Amino acid sequence: MARYADDAKEQVRDAVDMIDLVGTKVDLRRAGANRYEGLCPFHDERTPSFGIDPVKKVYHCFGCQASGDCFTWAQEMEGLGFVEAMEWLADRYGVTLERESEDPKEAERRKHRERLLELLERTAAFYVRFLWESTEAAPARQYLVDRGLDEAILREFRVGYSPSAWDKVLMASRKGGFSNRDLYDAGLAQKAKGEGRIYDRFRGRIMFPLADIRGRVLGFGARALRDNQQPKYLNTSENDIFHKGRQLFAADLARAHAARAGEVIVAEGYTDVIALHQAGLRNTVATMGTAMTPEQVGELTRLAPRALLALDADAAGQEAMIRAAKVARGKKLELRVVELPPGRDPADLAAEAGAAEIRRLVEASVPFVKFRVQRALATGDLATAEGKDAVLGELRPVFAEIPASVLREELVSDVADRLDIAETLAAQLLGRGGTAPAPTSRPEPQAAEPDVAQRAAVQLSAAEQQERGFLALCVAVPSAGAKALAALDLDHDLTSDASRAAARWLADHLDDPERELEAQEERLQVLVRDICFRAPKGDDLMPEAVEAERLQLALARAERELVAARRAHTGVDDAQRRRRTAQEQYNAALDRVLEAGAPR
Structure with a gap:
């Protein structure tokens, strides 16, 4: 294994901005001179027990005892080994790592890999220039326009076009000092059958770079333009760098957005993903038309705890969802389904019905079992x-x-x-x-x-779990619960009809929630009994906690309204003010809880 200079670790640590690093996964708030707090990403909680020290660059959760430094964080959150985590942080914060000693064979392999990555980056840039500057690529540009895709978003995704000539990339790469072996190992060239010569693997196709989580190009997906051009989609062949079954298209661009949203949208094709990003759904990735693999499920769980499947509504797409659920079974990944109209894929819908309709369908996703x-x-x-x-x-x-x-x-x-x-x-x-x-x-x-x-909570969304927890606390502390229920805005603070029905029932029956319950419909009976079962027991329950829970629901509502305003591109300033006010009210309530629970 490569060995870096003794001070490499400290150089990286010094460069890391811990607030920036952790803030991509956790909504942090200042809680002291050298402490920021937020909800722990390692376990479910409703009140923050997780904090970081931005000076020492460490984190700790008093709830689940997760702790570590910036390197541990990168390992846990990005699924990396220590060396990979250090390299990832160095790349993120602009640190050049110097190697002290290395096995000669490993050094040779590393240098060869770095050379291939450089070649792939150069080739991706070449394809982009050819798409926008060549006459040959005019039909490709028109196709992309007809799909409703703007130049800005296409450039962000580095979409390009490969020349139809058999040796354009080959000759350009040779001039750049790369060998035939480099081109072959990178998957950019292939050998002619029965001959020793090589030629460009991709010719006359729209090119979609396939990058790793750090944004480094590992290979390409290529779409044919002509009807007689087979296959319709051609990928880089499997090699030491590229493994299709491990890839999620656009994971590098969607990662931060998925972490903030708590969910990742999974589409099927390249243009579907680009169209959804253009529509404002920046937490979208694609499986590139293949059956979902365990490796891809692992990548999804690292992006977010919930995946929304927005696959084509045809029979093949529906079967793909069922196969995906089988692969994801037992993993910490909640699956939901975005129900698309028959015969329409996300890119079609975005072009024909507009971004608002796409966002509406995504927000109306249903549990996979439904x-x-x-x-x-x-x-x-x-x-x-x-x-x-x-x-x-x-x-x-x-x-x-x-x-x-x-x-x-x-x-x-x-x-x-x-x-x-x-x-x-x-x-x-x-x-x-x-x-x-x-x-x-x-x-x-x-x-x-x-x-x-x-176990029942597994089928609930995070918002519904939070609402059930609040209602259960109202049952546990009825005096404070009655005030909190009276102050609740049922139509807006709660996200489901089931939660609203339970809240209305409890508001009138908080002294004995199961009184007269037998006469109600069975769904309400099951729900109220579940809430009563959840109600915590003990003499140390604080009334202040009930109000804090209510204000947390109000904060969640303000955050939903802010997301909706940003997507609609209207009323953002007002929504941000409401969100700040809700945050301040919740912080004050949380301080009262901490003060009430402090030892006397």
Whole structure:
């Protein structure tokens, strides 16, 4: 392994801006002369227990005990080894690393890799110039315009065009001092069959650079323009640098946006991604038309905890979503589906319906299990008993993975409605699932398994989990809960109809939430019992915490409104002021919680 000079680590550490580094993943606020606080990225929490010291350049979480320095942070957040983390930080903060000693063979491999990366960068720049400056590339420019893509966004993605001549890149690279072997190893040239000569691999195609998370070009995806030009898409062949199954197109450009949004949008093709970025959805990447691999799932989890699948609405796209869910099973990645109109891909929609419609569809994404249920109901034979049985058979393994939750109850109701059968029968035929009770009886809350609420929360969005936590705290501290519920703006502070229904019920029944509950619809019963189960117990519960939780919901609302204003390009200043006010109110409430909990 390469060895850097003894002071290399300290040079990098000195150059790192810890607030800038951690701030790409955590919304930090000043909490002292040498301390900034925020919500811990290593575990779920509603009040900040995570902080950094920007002088010592260390972080620590009092909740989960995660701690380390700037190098540990890069390793954890970017999935890098220590040396890679140091190189990544050096690259980010402009430090030139000097190597002290290195195995000769490894030094040779490293230098060869660096030479190939330089060649790929030069070639990407050549393709860009050829696209915008050559007469030959005019049809390519027109195609991209017809797809609704602007020159500015195409230049940002370094989209180019490869000349149709068989040796343009070959000759230009030779003049730059690169050998035939360099071109072949970089995947830019291939050998003629039965001959020793080589020629350009990419000719007469639109070129999309495929970069790593640091933005270094590793290879290319190339799209044909002519109908008789096969294959339609041609990629760099697998080599020591490029591995398609590990690649996510535009991960380098989407990384920071995905971290801030807490979610990453996954499209299928290059122009889909570019169109979505142009529409303001800068947290979009692509799998480049391949079935999602475990390596790509790993890359997605490093980008964000939630992935929104915006794949084509045709049968192939829907099957790709199902395969993606199988690969992601067991990983810390929540999948949702962006439902696109049939026959339209994201780039088509952006060009025809506009950016606002694309953003609306993304914001209306549904949990993956809901998509599976809707798909089975849409494609199944619902006219005959045999067809209904087949649909139920297809859905049974889907429901087996859904724990007891309001979402499960809603989906059972949807199935019953579409199959025209009783809900109790649908629940029985679909099976009990994770921890769902038998359809003929309702267990008392105290009989529930200890982790029922935790497993049910897996199916909820982060906002819904936060709302459930607030309502549970209202139940735990009813005197303060009544005031907080009265001050709540139900229509705007809460994000789901289920949370609003529960809040209305609790506002009138906080002294005994389960009183008269049996007379209500089953969905509300399940929801209220879940909230009561979540309610913390103990004599040390503070009324101040209830108000802080309410103000955190108000802050989340202000942040949603700011995001919407930025996307709509209107009212941003007012939204920013509301967000600042909400942040100040929440910070003050949090200080009151900390003061109340301080030892006397």
